[in-house]
Amino acid sequence: MDRPAEALAMLAPERERIPIDDPMRPLPYAVQHVAHESGDTFTLLLRAAGERAPVPFAPGQFNMLYVFGVGEVPVSISGDPARPELLLHTVRAVGAVTRALQKLRKGDVVGVRGPFGSAWPMEAATGRDVVIVAGGIGLAPLRPALYHLLARRERYGRLALLYGARTPRDLLFRRELRDWRARFDFDVEVTVDRAGPDWQGGVGVVTKLVGRAPFDPEHALACVCGPEIMIRFTVQALLRRGLSASDVWVSLERNMKCAVGLCGHCQFGAAFVCKDGPVFRYDRTLPFFGLREV
Numbered sequence: 001m002d003r004p005a006e007a008l009a010m011l012a013p014e015r016e017r018i019p020i021d022d023p024m025r026p027l028p029y030a031v032q033h034v035a036h037e038s039g040d041t042f043t044l045l046l047r048a049a050g051e052r053a054p055v056p057f058a059p060g061q062f063n064m065l066y067v068f069g070v071g072e073v074p075v076s077i078s079g080d081p082a083r084p085e086l087l088l089h090t091v092r093a094v095g096a097v098t099r100a101l102q103k104l105r106k107g108d109v110v111g112v113r114g115p116f117g118s119a120w121p122m123e124a125a126t127g128r129d130v131v132i133v134a135g136g137i138g139l140a141p142l143r144p145a146l147y148h149l150l151a152r153r154e155r156y157g158r159l160a161l162l163y164g165a166r167t168p169r170d171l172l173f174r175r176e177l178r179d180w181r182a183r184f185d186f187d188v189e190v191t192v193d194r195a196g197p198d199w200q201g202g203v204g205v206v207t208k209l210v211g212r213a214p215f216d217p218e219h220a221l222a223c224v225c226g227p228e229i230m231i232r233f234t235v236q237a238l239l240r241r242g243l244s245a246s247d248v249w250v251s252l253e254r255n256m257k258c259a260v261g262l263c264g265h266c267q268f269g270a271a272f273v274c275k276d277g278p279v280f281r282y283d284r285t286l287p288f289f290g291l292r293e294v
């Protein structure tokens, strides 16, 4: 053997040759629990296999979840950042990989890479009113921000959650929504597009709630997540209320492969959604998302 690198590689045990902080290497996690949220949506509780310590994450970040033999998809972390040992992902089954995730049961193993990406602006929100606007599955990436804000409630001004789903049966985290609504220091408004006679809440798109939400536009910050069309109309409504584009933050979804800014799959203009996002300050998205008309 005359090539020293190869010789050294053969001498080193396999586990030492692979750097453990390699962001491209999925690590095994076991499914601890699967919670049914709605018809097509479920929450996976994952635990690192072996003795690995829990990995801290910031509200808004995502992991790449790999179903062996099927594929890998980006999914936001939906749990409490103060409890990284309870790694939660809330997933809507829409295609090959997310349906394979839906079939997982306790004890099954998935590969996890991450956490990746930018976070909701929790520091910038200090001392201000905070408006959280979520559409459908968009509540999942915002839930860690809500945990963070509620755990430090005294640091913020008024706090409002405006949440819209297709029907009452599509609402996520229903028990938590009930608990949050019971608080005097948190305004929670829920609306659905279509409802039956049993529904006591609002009906209509979530953007309609922005006009009467309790916040002072001069001293507020908004975080918005949901389908792109919902984000567009919500931002319009927030700007009409007087919020500045630099006080609005949005989370964007794009197809991903590497999740670390190498492959270009998620590239838009100068930005990579995987590493510059998924959470962007809205005014900074204007040049590369071409949304100047909003």
Ligand SMILES: Cc1cc2nc3c(=O)[nH]c(=O)nc-3n(C[C@H](O)[C@H](O)[C@H](O)COP(=O)(O)OP(=O)(O)OC[C@H]3O[C@@H](n4cnc5c(N)ncnc54)[C@H](O)[C@@H]3O)c2cc1C
Residues within 6 Å of the ligand: 062, 071, 073, 074, 075, 076, 077, 090, 091, 092, 093, 094, 095, 096, 097, 098, 099, 137, 140, 141, 252, 253, 254, 255, 256, 278
């Ligand atoms: C940063 C980031 C965070 C994300 N967080 C979450 C999350 O917390 N929970 C979650 O459920 N999803 C989340 N997603 C979306 C998730 O990654 C996609 O749903 C997933 O990649 C779809 O893969 P698939 O193989 O199941 O479906 P594919 O086979 O790729 O797609 C099947 C069909 O579904 C459509 N489709 C793909 N994505 C979506 C979608 N998001 N909504 C509706 N239809 C879709 C496709 O157009 C196609 O027609 C996130 C995406 C990004 C980029």
Ligand code: FES
Residues within 6 Å of the ligand: 255, 256, 257, 258, 259, 260, 261, 262, 263, 264, 265, 266, 267, 272, 273, 274, 275
């Ligand atoms: S997913 Fe590869 S650059 Fe973003």
